[in-house]
Amino acid sequence: MTLMADCKAGKIPEIVKLVAESEGVSPEFVRGQVASGRVVIPRNKNRSFDPIGIGQGLSTKVNANLGTSRDKADIEFELAKLKAALEAKTDAVMDLSTGGDLSAIRKVILDACPVPLGTVPIYETAIRMVENQLPMVNMNSESIFSTIEDQARMGVDFITVHCGVTRNLVRMLLEGDRLMEVVSRGGSFLIEWVHYNQAENPLYEHYDRLLELAREYELTLSLGDGLRPGTIIDATDKPQIQELVTLGELVERARKADVQSMVEGPGHIPVNQIETNVRLEKSLCKDAPFYVLGPIVTDIAPGYDHITSAIGGALAGSFGADFLCYVTRAEHLCLPDRESVWEGVMAARIAAHAADLAKGFNKAWEWDRQMSKARKKLDWEKMLSLAIDPELARKTRATIPPEKEEVCTMCGEFCALKKIGEIKA
Amino acid sequence: MTLMADCKAGKIPEIVKLVAESEGVSPEFVRGQVASGRVVIPRNKNRSFDPIGIGQGLSTKVNANLGTSRDKADIEFELAKLKAALEAKTDAVMDLSTGGDLSAIRKVILDACPVPLGTVPIYETAIRMVENQLPMVNMNSESIFSTIEDQARMGVDFITVHCGVTRNLVRMLLEGDRLMEVVSRGGSFLIEWVHYNQAENPLYEHYDRLLELAREYELTLSLGDGLRPGTIIDATDKPQIQELVTLGELVERARKADVQSMVEGPGHIPVNQIETNVRLEKSLCKDAPFYVLGPIVTDIAPGYDHITSAIGGALAGSFGADFLCYVTRAEHLCLPDRESVWEGVMAARIAAHAADLAKGFNKAWEWDRQMSKARKKLDWEKMLSLAIDPELARKTRATIPPEKEEVCTMCGEFCALKKIGEIKA
Numbered sequence: 001m002t003l004m005a006d007c008k009a010g011k012i013p014e015i016v017k018l019v020a021e022s023e024g025v026s027p028e029f030v031r032g033q034v035a036s037g038r039v040v041i042p043r044n045k046n047r048s049f050d051p052i053g054i055g056q057g058l059s060t061k062v063n064a065n066l067g068t069s070r071d072k073a074d075i076e077f078e079l080a081k082l083k084a085a086l087e088a089k090t091d092a093v094m095d096l097s098t099g100g101d102l103s104a105i106r107k108v109i110l111d112a113c114p115v116p117l118g119t120v121p122i123y124e125t126a127i128r129m130v131e132n133q134l135p136m137v138n139m140n141s142e143s144i145f146s147t148i149e150d151q152a153r154m155g156v157d158f159i160t161v162h163c164g165v166t167r168n169l170v171r172m173l174l175e176g177d178r179l180m181e182v183v184s185r186g187g188s189f190l191i192e193w194v195h196y197n198q199a200e201n202p203l204y205e206h207y208d209r210l211l212e213l214a215r216e217y218e219l220t221l222s223l224g225d226g227l228r229p230g231t232i233i234d235a236t237d238k239p240q241i242q243e244l245v246t247l248g249e250l251v252e253r254a255r256k257a258d259v260q261s262m263v264e265g266p267g268h269i270p271v272n273q274i275e276t277n278v279r280l281e282k283s284l285c286k287d288a289p290f291y292v293l294g295p296i297v298t299d300i301a302p303g304y305d306h307i308t309s310a311i312g313g314a315l316a317g318s319f320g321a322d323f324l325c326y327v328t329r330a331e332h333l334c335l336p337d338r339e340s341v342w343e344g345v346m347a348a349r350i351a352a353h354a355a356d357l358a359k360g361f362n363k364a365w366e367w368d369r370q371m372s373k374a375r376k377k378l379d380w381e382k383m384l385s386l387a388i389d390p391e392l393a394r395k396t397r398a399t400i401p402p403e404k405e406e407v408c409t410m411c412g413e414f415c416a417l418k419k420i421g422e423i424k425a
Numbered sequence: 426m427t428l429m430a431d432c433k434a435g436k437i438p439e440i441v442k443l444v445a446e447s448e449g450v451s452p453e454f455v456r457g458q459v460a461s462g463r464v465v466i467p468r469n470k471n472r473s474f475d476p477i478g479i480g481q482g483l484s485t486k487v488n489a490n491l492g493t494s495r496d497k498a499d500i501e502f503e504l505a506k507l508k509a510a511l512e513a514k515t516d517a518v519m520d521l522s523t524g525g526d527l528s529a530i531r532k533v534i535l536d537a538c539p540v541p542l543g544t545v546p547i548y549e550t551a552i553r554m555v556e557n558q559l560p561m562v563n564m565n566s567e568s569i570f571s572t573i574e575d576q577a578r579m580g581v582d583f584i585t586v587h588c589g590v591t592r593n594l595v596r597m598l599l600e601g602d603r604l605m606e607v608v609s610r611g612g613s614f615l616i617e618w619v620h621y622n623q624a625e626n627p628l629y630e631h632y633d634r635l636l637e638l639a640r641e642y643e644l645t646l647s648l649g650d651g652l653r654p655g656t657i658i659d660a661t662d663k664p665q666i667q668e669l670v671t672l673g674e675l676v677e678r679a680r681k682a683d684v685q686s687m688v689e690g691p692g693h694i695p696v697n698q699i700e701t702n703v704r705l706e707k708s709l710c711k712d713a714p715f716y717v718l719g720p721i722v723t724d725i726a727p728g729y730d731h732i733t734s735a736i737g738g739a740l741a742g743s744f745g746a747d748f749l750c751y752v753t754r755a756e757h758l759c760l761p762d763r764e765s766v767w768e769g770v771m772a773a774r775i776a777a778h779a780a781d782l783a784k785g786f787n788k789a790w791e792w793d794r795q796m797s798k799a800r801k802k803l804d805w806e807k808m809l810s811l812a813i814d815p816e817l818a819r820k821t822r823a824t825i826p827p828e829k830e831e832v833c834t835m836c837g838e839f840c841a842l843k844k845i846g847e848i849k850a
Contacts, residue, residue, distance in 0.1 A: 271780065314736045
């Protein structure tokens with residue numbers, strides 16, 4: 001019995017109670033949401049940690065992508081980033097390593113990770129080919145599914161699977177006029193495979209096998225958008241939406257098999273197309289949790305993509321996106337370091353919180369209310385400790401300290417809040 | 426004859442042609458917008474610089490607030506911030522100094538400032554009282570208007586005037602249940618004055634005198650929102666909207682007097698109330714240019730308010746706000762330094778650009794298109810030089826440099842764009 005099967009049967013497993021408690025909603029509500037597929041609780045049957053729920057009616061969650069690359073495969077460096085991401089209170093982590101001993105790195109990260117951990121197994125499948133001096137296109141169903149099972153056995157909680165990159169879609173893409181055909185690594189591996197082998201994507205053709213594995217290990221499927229736009233010029237175009245239609249069908253098949261699934265989304269979307277993208281996903285994928293990668297709202301700000309993605313994430317979340325993948329300032333430039341990871345998680349958490357305010361969550365509003373009350377009282381200790389990043393707030397205030405502790409150096413004695421206190425006294 | 430009078434008379438002054446050229450629109454379009462009050466071109470008759478237009482149909486502009494405080498009154502420090510703001514390409518600057526020799530500071534900043542410069546004259550009026558050991562409430566029409574004239578004579582291009590803080594509004598505010606009654610410094614000075622003197626706000630009572638001064642010096646009025654919400658808890662409440670109704674009336678009187686005017690807006694607004702705020706201003710103020718202060722979308726992120734305001738600014742701009750006042754990471758904590766100013770202008774420019782994409786401006790889309798073409802070609806030199814902050818983009822890329830120059834250390838040889846190039850070759 002999977003979690004979803006239990007919930008469908010009306011049972012309320014312990015994991016559901018824990019999520020309900022942390023969200024301040026009833027266990028019955030969470031049970032219903034999991035049963036219908038509107039909420040996922042990613043946790044491998046071999047893992048144990050305080051669970052989180054992702055989806056409609058629950059607070060917006062954030063994910064931090066970590067992982068080595070061929071140019072920088074340093075486990076200590078990745079562990080430092082993991083520590084930073086956790087201290088900055090990320091809700092989930094993905095290990096996207098593509099350099100070094102992938103299995104060893106995953107093991108180390110899993111052991112140090114008390115939040116849901118996701119991976120993209122096709123990376124490992126492809127890289128094993130390269131390591132064995134074989135062309136990547138020699139991957140086959142066996143190598144793909146055995147990697148997935150290896151990772152599931154190790155305890156991975158959710159996996160990105162680009163099942164929607166079908167043979168038809170690849171043809172449409174290669175015949176089309178997209179500016180940037182593909183920016184998803186996993187997507188590009190599968191496009192190459194499909195195009196070279198002139199065969200159907202194994203993750204689509206053998207989707208039932210994937211569902212079996214997911215059932216066995218209580219693995220949550222994150223249906224990847226291999227053809228997400230990689231520039232706002234391509235946003236909301238035919239390949240993107242065609243893939244989304246397929247992902248909607250795969251969500252329904254997962255639900256029938258009692259497997260938890262969510263749907264990944266862009267990517268690069270201009271501000272005025274974000275609402276459409278969220279509503280489309282919710283409609284085509286029957287309210288499956290929507291996991292957006294940013295989105296960033298312009299392409300011209302490399303070095304500031306924690307900001308371009310905070311804009312897009314806040315907006316997407318406010319329209320119903322459930323899970324925001326952070327984007328760091330290193331995006332489009334290099335692998336992120338510890339500082340970029342910290343700041344990236346903070347920016348994504350700000351976006352998620354802004355979305356939660358728009359979604360009307362009491363807990364979110366209460367935080368702002370407490371902060372505003374402290375401001376009104378000029379209670380600096382309270383303000384600083386309520387800040388999303390108390391250490392940064394303290395450090396910033398200390399750069400130009402005030403003569404009188406009750407105010408700040410922006411307005412000093414001309415503080416409007418101080419004045420109104422005197423007027424009303 | 427003021428600029429607006431000329432435009433109403435069907436003339437196309439040189440300044441209108443310059444704005445039209447820089448925006449890539451017809452001079453006749455700009456003339457019509459200025460005549461109707463939908464666009465302002467702030468430039469004092471005693472000043473000379475390349476003008477900018479602010480308002481409907483033109484690209485979204487950004488402003489950087491500078492200025493000393495009593496705790497930190499250092500001209501060199503302010504000049505360094507001005508230089509940073511200009512290098513970061515701010516469209517306008519406000520000198521909000523409240524410490525040191527206000528007149529001398531303004532002179533130095535005006536001389537070094539080739540973009541529109543705004544001030545809040547009530548600061549100087551109030552501070553002169555304090556300097557003369559007089560209570561602030563001893564200000565009167567004479568001292569208020571003589572300060573405005575002094576500043577206009579010096580060359581200030583636009584001034585924030587809190588004309589909407591009427592006696593009725595102050596009564597409503599003090600009898601009401603706002604969490605944070607006032608966070609506007611100028612607003613708080615006038616509230617205190619009105620409350621103590623039990624008299625009408627001179628800027629409202631003698632608004633015609635203000636219009637005369639504005640006509641004489643070609644001064645653009647920025648109708649301040651003294652009662653803007655200072656916490657999202659108070660957003661879109663009665664005092665805020667009551668003031669906006671008054672500002673709408675004052676816009677109409679300014680237009681009749683051939684005086685350019687814009688309207689200032691919040692402040693603190695949750696994501697889901699931003700559209701309402703912009704549409705309300707455009708409706709009540711007959712499409713007057715909307716100059717928003719941020720807005721920041723949550724109160725809990727001091728130290729990151731360049732991000733919370735970029736979210737709000739992008740969204741406000743996408744719905745029609747015309748002019749975004751930056752907010753730096755120092756906001757709510759201290760006076761900003763050079764680095765905060767630079768980053769604040771960049772964050773506001775990103776928001777303005779995201780808004781311009783949403784507004785459908787070709788020039789904005791072309792920038793993203795060029796960047797995306799460079800990315801597709803893996804043309805790093807082009808990508809880095811097209812970045813909004815080339816120096817930061819270069820520095821960031823150099824933190825973890827790639828072995829092969831054609832890619833970056835995020836994906837390395839597994840670059841999706843590299844792969845699709847090979848597939849299509």
